[in-house]
Amino acid sequence: MREKILEKSKELFLNLGFKSVTMDEIASSLGVSKKTIYKYFKNKTELIDAVTLHMFNTICTGINGVCELKLGAIHELFSIKKIILENLKDEKSSPQYQLQKYYPKIYASIKQKQFHVMQDCVVDNLKKGIETGLYRDNIDLEFISRIYFNGIVGIKDKDIFPLTNYSMITLMNNYLEYHLRAISTQKGVQELENQLKLK
Template sequence: MREKILNNATDLFLNYGFKSVTMDDISNNLGISKKTIYQHFQNKTSLVEAVSMHVFENISCGINEICNSKKNPIEEIFDIKKFVMEHLKDEKSSPQYQLQKYYPKIFTTLKKKQFEVMQECVKDNLNRGIEQGIYRPNINIEFISRIYFHCMTILKDNELFPLNHFSMNTLLDNYLEYHVRGISTEKGLLTLNKFINNQS
């Protein structure tokens, strides 16, 4: 039952937001009493935390699989973006922004975990890109991996990029192209242009 509640709550939170969805909504959606939910989760905050970590673990596993396949580094970052968007329901409800606003402690813990996973993945991507002659050999990997994480996080700021003006999918595509163009060699730019043309 715990797994069933977790999966259902994940779906509702990602579609409608952590703030909007109530424990009544979850119990009604599942056709169970709130008492049953509280047997597994002490309160809404503990459920939000469990959902956040559940989504994080699922996405981390998927990102690791993509990274382990050792694809072309440029194709890899777009594949990761596609995978993350599918698992976050295209961020219709801006879940990360709501988490930061209404559950700051959970957000801080999650952000730290995200940083650790992304640092390893991005550094590996940058090193392989340099080895393959796709990225410039003189780039500062430590700086770029950190600025990459910060920029990806800031894109989810609903005040800076309101979802009624910016599609998250388009924002990420624009940022990834901006990122790759800034670090690529001529060979890398040819690879990027070919990849973008094939996507359109």
């Protein structure tokens, strides 16, 4: 039951926002009483904390699975983007914005976790890209990995990128292309063009 509550809550939070969804709505969507939810989570904040961690772990597992496939560096990033979009299901409610505004402690904690995972993942990807001649060998790994993370977080800022103007898919696609064009060699750009054709 706990798993069902997490999955249904995730779906509602991504579509309607963390602030907007009530415990009553979650219970009603599941066809259970609110008491059932409170058996597993003592309040909404605890449920949100569990849902964000659940989403984070699911995405991490997916990313690790992609990394184990030993794909080329550029192909790997496109595959990771696909995993993230599948899990966020083109979020419609700026959940990150609501999380940041109404549940700042949870937001700060998850952002810290994301940073550490992404930092390692991006640095590994950059090294692989340099070794295979897809990325320029004079890039600063530490700087690029941090700027990449900052950009991924930044494109979710609904004041700068309102969801009425940009879907999450468009933002992710544009940002990934922007990132790769900045660091790729001629060979890398060719691989990027090939990946873009497959979209």
